[in-house]
Amino acid sequence: MTILKDIVVSNHYIFCEGFADWTDAIQAAAEPLRADGIIEDSYIRSIIENVKEYGPYIIIAPEVAMPHSTLGGEGVHDTCLSFMKTEKPVVFDPEDPSKNARLFFTLAATDNEKHLSNMVALAEFLLKDGAIEDLLKAQNADDLMKVHWKYSEQ
Structure with missing residues (x-):
């Protein structure tokens, strides 16, 4: 599992306090890829x-x-993933707290095979017991690498 390592090495991560609304959060989460x-x-x-x-x-x-x-959507030049963590939950539906998020993995894809392999690798990683909790504790790139190493052995 190299997703976190790739994100750190490519400098495609950001840590934030919070956002006024979900549109601001999506823009911020995508910023490392846009930059x-x-x-x-x-x-x-x-x-x-x-x-x-x-x-x-x-x-x-x-x-x-x-x-x-969408795959191969307008304005996508490569297949890549970025990461953002917020301290305060981003609210997508005020009536449904299960739709709040603090971890964002922004996905851009031009290649279907790589796109699917990224999605599968991310899903497999997130399903590992404790992975989400460990990401929620992360404060910087070093913490992301510690999470990477902890779960790359499993």
Whole structure:
């Protein structure tokens, strides 16, 4: 499992206090990919529009969101993943706290096979007992690497 290591090595992570609303959180979560030219603003807008239209489909587990749009979507130049952790939960549905998130894995994809392998690797990692809790405790890149090493042995 190299997802966290790849994120740290490529500097595609961010730690934040919180956000006024979920649209600001999605923009911030995607920023490391936008800053590297992997995605454009149009891709971020697409994610936000899709959440507005379809609801918080990006919530994949309690406390975990995976902002993404369609495969090969407009404004995507490479297949990559970034990570963001917030101290305060981001609220997607005020009526449903199970739709709050503090961990964001933003996914951009141009290649279907790599896209699916990233999604599977992320899901397998998140299903490991204690992985989400350990990510919620992370405060910096060193902590992310400790989580990587802890679960790469399993």
